[in-house]
Amino acid sequence: MHIPDGLLDPVSISVLWIASIVFIMIGFSKIGKMFEEEDSEKLVPYIGVIAAVIFAFQFVNYPVPGGTSGHLVGGTLVAVILGPWASVIVLFMVLVVQSLFGDGGITALGANAFNMGIIGGILGFYIVKIIISGLNKTQLKKEVKVTIATAIGAYIAIILAAFIAALEIGISGAIPLEVAIAAMVYWHVLIGIGEAIISALIIFYIYKAKPALIITESMLGVTE
């Protein structure tokens, strides 16, 4: 979902850059407070590794029927592990590194950060939270609830992010709006399945290996 340079008009680029910067600045403040509560000496390298994992997984394009491919975006995944505000910053940094390789534009960085970090991360996190509130009424184990909620949340978030990206591309006039929306949503309904499965597997594995790494349990409101 990396929008390249030259696709968006200057107004869209500017608005999305401003929006992304605002969210990133809020994220910096929130993260600072999180470091007060958690052991920041251990947390910082952990966040660095998460960013590297997301970068690596975004490199792995799995085939999707119909002649396209998909890859993990990881916004919702990072948000569930580290919190919604950390996901904005992590995704932005990953996008910066990727732009060095020409994967996603530099002027389009604001748009990509908005779509993948804010829509995929923050919105995805709160979708997961809503689903968990429903699953709390069941007898499922905590890790199963979070895994299922992450899968569904990541799936919905990726489709929403694709829809928003289509709006941006269509409003910019690069391709007709109705064509952009139809195409982007269609492909990401398929691609999102991979996002859901990979995100769920990673979350479930972390729960089994070291549940303390999921630092958002209280934020998600998951109960035993």
Place this chain on the structure above:
Amino acid sequence: MSIGFVLGFLSEDPDGLERSIIDATGGGEEGEAWIESLPSPWDPILGWIENDYIAGLIGVLLSVILMISVFYLIIFIHKNRAIKKE
């Protein structure tokens, strides 16, 4: 990544966004040429790396360094503010 590349699990096909644009701008080679022709204000600094393994390794390293630097900066600024308040 290594296993994926070796086994051919990874796909060379364009991703969802690229596919949408390619199909909307003529499809096939015409669409791909259209994407390639989009203007860019800069040449990617590491875009010359063609080997996916090397690109992946460098990217992972850069991600770790950048992310750790940013978050240590956040801690540094936060602690300084806390000290000034005292």
